[in-house]
Amino acid sequence: MILVGQYDSPFVRRVAVSLRVLGHSYAHDTRSVFGDFDSMLKTNPLGRIPSLVLESGEVLIDSAAILDWLDQQAGPARALVPPAGAERQRALRLIALATGVVDKFAAAAYERIVRPAAYRWPEWIARCRTQGHGALAALAAEPWPEGAPLGQAAITTACAIRYVRLVDGEEMPRGRYPALDALSDRCEARPEFEATCPADYAVPRGR
Numbered sequence: 001m002i003l004v005g006q007y008d009s010p011f012v013r014r015v016a017v018s019l020r021v022l023g024h025s026y027a028h029d030t031r032s033v034f035g036d037f038d039s040m041l042k043t044n045p046l047g048r049i050p051s052l053v054l055e056s057g058e059v060l061i062d063s064a065a066i067l068d069w070l071d072q073q074a075g076p077a078r079a080l081v082p083p084a085g086a087e088r089q090r091a092l093r094l095i096a097l098a099t100g101v102v103d104k105f106a107a108a109a110y111e112r113i114v115r116p117a118a119y120r121w122p123e124w125i126a127r128c129r130t131q132g133h134g135a136l137a138a139l140a141a142e143p144w145p146e147g148a149p150l151g152q153a154a155i156t157t158a159c160a161i162r163y164v165r166l167v168d169g170e171e172m173p174r175g176r177y178p179a180l181d182a183l184s185d186r187c188e189a190r191p192e193f194e195a196t197c198p199a200d201y202a203v204p205r206g207r
């Protein structure tokens with residue numbers, strides 16, 4: 001299998017961590033969605049990451065669809081999202097909040113970093129951050145028991161926390177959400193997270 005996309009994308013990273021947790025090995029294709037755009041369009045017509053190229057040559061796109069495939073391969077006993085019932089509903093809610101955190105802080109980051117300064121819209125940045133913090137506060141209010149088996153809700157939330165700290169660190173100093181600090185610390189200490197830790201955020205800068 002080949003995982004396409006760099007680990008500064010939390011969507012790529014949650015797939016990478018899940019592959020490792022489930023015991024898959026993979027090659028890593030680190031083309032950039034910005035620097036290698038034309039080439040990326042040939043892998044995914046949307047020009048987005050992540051994609052997962054299977055041994056058959058089939059290309060799965062979108063992290064949710066890739067993670068669904070991985071859970072199908074793992075079977076209900078090992079799947080990272082519980083297969084049914086209230087536990088599944090809760091996991092899907094937390095995952096929606098965590099991916100929403102990424103969507104909102106990414107929108108704010110693109111506005112602050114990628115868009116040329118003359119076109120930036122401060123009220124939009126503030127609105128995105130407010131929405132992101134709404135979801136972070138909701139995630140922080142959830143129980144994240146130490147010693148619980150690592151599931152997709154924790155993986156995606158930890159990837160989202162690291163991403164916010166990478167792109168908008170002043171918005172999430174340690175201590176603002178102590179429960180999320182603890183979850184992040186536990187996850188980031190695991191080998192699957194250490195091996196996929198993004199060093200930097202690589203997007204083109206506006207002027």
Ligand SMILES: N[C@@H](CCC(=O)N[C@@H](CS)C(=O)NCC(=O)O)C(=O)O
Pocket residue numbers: 008009010011033047048049050061062063064
């Ligand atoms: N819903 C998609 C979102 C993926 C996504 O937003 N990827 C970003 C990187 S974090 C991307 O490819 N951005 C480039 C673009 O959309 O032009 C998923 O879960 O895979």
